[in-house]
Amino acid sequence: MNHKFYFSPLFRTRNLYKIKGVTAVTNVIMYLGIFYFFSIFVGCVGCPYSFSGASVPPHISTVAIPFTEDKSGAGEAGLREAFSTKLTQKFIDDNNLKIADKNSANALLETAITSVTDAPAVVTSGENVATRRVTIVVQVSYKDLVKKKTFYEKQFNNYGDYSVADGKTGRDAAITDAIDKITDDILLETVSGW
Numbered sequence: 001m002n003h004k005f006y007f008s009p010l011f012r013t014r015n016l017y018k019i020k021g022v023t024a025v026t027n028v029i030m031y032l033g034i035f036y037f038f039s040i041f042v043g044c045v046g047c048p049y050s051f052s053g054a055s056v057p058p059h060i061s062t063v064a065i066p067f068t069e070d071k072s073g074a075g076e077a078g079l080r081e082a083f084s085t086k087l088t089q090k091f092i093d094d095n096n097l098k099i100a101d102k103n104s105a106n107a108l109l110e111t112a113i114t115s116v117t118d119a120p121a122v123v124t125s126g127e128n129v130a131t132r133r134v135t136i137v138v139q140v141s142y143k144d145l146v147k148k149k150t151f152y153e154k155q156f157n158n159y160g161d162y163s164v165a166d167g168k169t170g171r172d173a174a175i176t177d178a179i180d181k182i183t184d185d186i187l188l189e190t191v192s193g194w
Contacts, residue, residue, distance in 0.1 A: 055191065055192045055193070056097065056191055056192075059106060059144075060097065060106045060107050061097065062097060062098045062099070062104065062105045062106050063098070063099065063100065063105055063108070063190075064100055064101055064102040065084070065091065065099060065109045066102065066110055067080065068080045068083045068084040068087070068111045069111070069112040070112075071113060071139075072115050072116045074115075074116035076116055079113060079175065080113060082175070082176070083111070083136075083138070083182075083183070086180065086183045087186060087187075090184065090187045091187060091190075094187055094191060096191045097190070102145075106144070106146050107142065107143060107144055107146075107151070108143045108145055109140065109141075109142050109143075110143075111139070111140050111186070112138065112139045113136060113138050114138065114139050114155070115135070116135070116137075117134070117135045118132055118133070119132065119133055119135070120132055121161050130164060131161050131162065131163055131164065132161070132162055132164060132174070133159050134160050134162070134171060134174040134175050134178055135157060135158070135178065136175070136178045136179065136182060137155055137156070138155065138182055138186070139155050140153070140154060140155070140186055140189075141153045151190075152189065154189075156182050156185050156189075158178050158181035158185065159174075160173065160174030160175060160176065160177030161177075162174035
């Protein structure tokens with residue numbers, strides 16, 4: 001059985017005039033692949049979207065990040081210091097907003113740790129706790145000091161898990177993990193959550 005099969009005069013080949021069995025499937029797949037590649041290429045050329053800092057208002061170039069308050073009542077030694085240091089370092093590493101003092105900054109990012117919980121996460125047979133979860137909740141307020149308005153006020157929370165067998169070392173690692181996740185969330189919301 002002979003079939004004539006034309007996609008375009010540019011792509012006519014001897015195999016396209018007489019399509020049989022595998023040759024037809026191969027040609028169709030090849031031309032669909034070419035079409036797909038060019039449609040993606042043409043669709044993405046000149047895309048104005050950027051993944052880093054495209055959402056930060058143009059008048060905001062600096063941010064003040066005061067020391068984090070600890071309103072949790074958990075009495076966790078070094079928690080507010082660790083949180084403040086990690087959050088500030090994330091903004092320095094990201095480099096979309098420069099860190100400045102409150103008097104010269106365009107924006108203000110205030111944070112307060114409101115809750116720290118340590119609860120069972122995995123209970124094995126016989127009701128033995130194998131893994132615990134430390135959850136930290138932080139209230140954040142991000143304000144535009146130039147236009148005197150609030151960008152956002154919201155709570156962020158995240159967690160870190162640790163094995164009960166790891167004791168205090170595991171718990172400290174879980175706290176560090178939770179802080180790392182929350183500070184990532186805050187940074188993302190601040191520089192691109194518009």
